[in-house]
Amino acid sequence: MELNDLAQRRGEWLRGTGAESDIVLSSRIRLARNLVQFPFINRADDTVRAEIERTVRSQLTDVSLGGPRTYLEVDHLERLDRQFLVERQLISRELADSHGARAVYFTDEENVSLMVNEEDHLRMQVFHSGFDLDACWQQISRLDDQLEDCLPFSYSQELGYLTACPTNAGTGIRVSVLLHLPGLVMTGEVKKVFTALQKINLAVRGLYGEGTQAMGDFYQISNQITLGKAEEKLIRSIKDVVPNIIAYERRVRKALVEENRAAIHDKIARAYGTLRSAQAISSQETMDLLSSVRMGVNLGFIDDLPLATVNELFLQIQPAHLQKLRKTVLDSGDRNAARAAYLRRRLTDASSASDTTLG
Amino acid sequence: MKCDRCPKVATFHITDIEKGKPTELHLCEECAQKFKYTSLSPQAPSAPAQEAGMSEGELEQLERLVCPTCKLGFREFRAQGRLGCADCYTAFRDELLPLLENIHGEVQHVGKAPRRAPQDSRRRQDLIRLRSEMKSAISEELYERAAEIRDQIQQLERELQGESQG
Numbered sequence A: 001m002e003l004n005d006l007a008q009r010r011g012e013w014l015r016g017t018g019a020e021s022d023i024v025l026s027s028r029i030r031l032a033r034n035l036v037q038f039p040f041i042n043r044a045d046d047t048v049r050a051e052i053e054r055t056v057r058s059q060l061t062d063v064s065l066g067g068p069r070t071y072l073e074v075d076h077l078e079r080l081d082r083q084f085l086v087e088r089q090l091i092s093r094e095l096a097d098s099h100g101a102r103a104v105y106f107t108d109e110e111n112v113s114l115m116v117n118e119e120d121h122l123r124m125q126v127f128h129s130g131f132d133l134d135a136c137w138q139q140i141s142r143l144d145d146q147l148e149d150c151l152p153f154s155y156s157q158e159l160g161y162l163t164a165c166p167t168n169a170g171t172g173i174r175v176s177v178l179l180h181l182p183g184l185v186m187t188g189e190v191k192k193v194f195t196a197l198q199k200i201n202l203a204v205r206g207l208y209g210e211g212t213q214a215m216g217d218f219y220q221i222s223n224q225i226t227l228g229k230a231e232e233k234l235i236r237s238i239k240d241v242v243p244n245i246i247a248y249e250r251r252v253r254k255a256l257v258e259e260n261r262a263a264i265h266d267k268i269a270r271a272y273g274t275l276r277s278a279q280a281i282s283s284q285e286t287m288d289l290l291s292s293v294r295m296g297v298n299l300g301f302i303d304d305l306p307l308a309t310v311n312e313l314f315l316q317i318q319p320a321h322l323q324k325l326r327k328t329v330l331d332s333g334d335r336n337a338a339r340a341a342y343l344r345r346r347l348t349d350a351s352s353a354s355d356t357t358l359g
Numbered sequence B: 001m002k003c004d005r006c007p008k009v010a011t012f013h014i015t016d017i018e019k020g021k022p023t024e025l026h027l028c029e030e031c032a033q034k035f036k037y038t039s040l041s042p043q044a045p046s047a048p049a050q051e052a053g054m055s056e057g058e059l060e061q062l063e064r065l066v067c068p069t070c071k072l073g074f075r076e077f078r079a080q081g082r083l084g085c086a087d088c089y090t091a092f093r094d095e096l097l098p099l100l101e102n103i104h105g106e107v108q109h110v111g112k113a114p115r116r117a118p119q120d121s122r123r124r125q126d127l128i129r130l131r132s133e134m135k136s137a138i139s140e141e142l143y144e145r146a147a148e149i150r151d152q153i154q155q156l157e158r159e160l161q162g163e164s165q166g
């Protein structure tokens, strides 16, 4: 698939379907693996990195990723293209900014991606829209088995899969869910959630893995511990806690509407209005306003906008996506104008399209 | 050296992992004792207290610790937070176990394992060692030697590959 074709598409994690998808955008599991015959990336010079990449590429022809796939040599990509893949969560920022031979495989559906020469030789991840960690685990464990048939992994009986950083040793698993929590953020309750999660060794990050100051009220919750507990147990620790957070967010939203219906409606209507009429807008402001709009759709204050469109906009207003869609390189000032124009068009189209279907 | 927490002299040197990156703490005896009972890392608050404090002499010994396979020094690991090869886990075992226990609360893997027996680790070490020998042979322009080593590497790789498919 051509990279430019991707810009028009939504990708698995923004599909907006699946269980609890009003609050849980997506579920993801990644596994870290290293090949026995090579040093870790830290001690691999560019020659060795190239050899690792070749070894993986030669063995991967027989491996099924569950659909047609694209293979990209990340070191041969332009900076904009690398940024674009980071925004889509197909590669990590670390892989984008690293050096030497490195690559990514991903399926057309963008539900499976496999990074070569990231922090570990192999980083594979599986996404599912909504709250569905079991499906992620079944799929990624199967992929892991297939890879292991042709690529011997570093493993010890004592410490499990051996990874470049001891924080990933053992299972090498990172289980995460991406949650939209505008109600908990608005009421300040979100801090209590974080404290409770940290007590049970779960981590909280923003959408693109930045600090806890999350853009658009999106939070990723993931496990910290990888050693000494079986994968299913680590998955269960997330599976058990997420329904509580969902219930908490719903409760807070309900209370907000009951106590301050007019104020909430006003906030949402203003956010929607600004997005439909602004002439220049930053990605930070857009994310914040889209967050209110997304909640407005879920609460029924906005009825002419599909949730899937809102999800898609969160991605398409990101700097690299915007430039891909405009097919031109833009500086930050131009991007703000282009972003506003894009939002005006998409949000007007969306509401007039749904008017016609309703009309 | 001054204690990180108070004006007294630091006699304990502790490695802690925060956000996956080891950091060094230099503490006086009193602060080190306190440190052992209060976990610092917000990443693993329920994990048992730190690796015990170390004296200057023990620390010096630690500085000389090097992985025989990839030649990474323990000191470099502490600076970068990344190990150099799978054998570093063996070479730095005594130092890593308290660290792993602090991060994960456990030091014995449970869960998925490769379906076949673990690879012969000596051959794996040989491979990594041979690669670095080949590199130095080339840089010294000993091309015949380099070719010999290359053949050995290919032989070993075939063996490992054969096992992995068998």
Ligand SMILES: [Zn+2]
Residues within 6 Å of the ligand: B003, B004, B005, B006, B007, B008, B027, B028, B029, B030, B031, B032
């Ligand atoms: Zn002190």
Ligand SMILES: [Zn+2]
Residues within 6 Å of the ligand: B067, B068, B069, B070, B071, B072, B083, B084, B085, B086, B087, B088, B089, B091
């Ligand atoms: Zn090593």
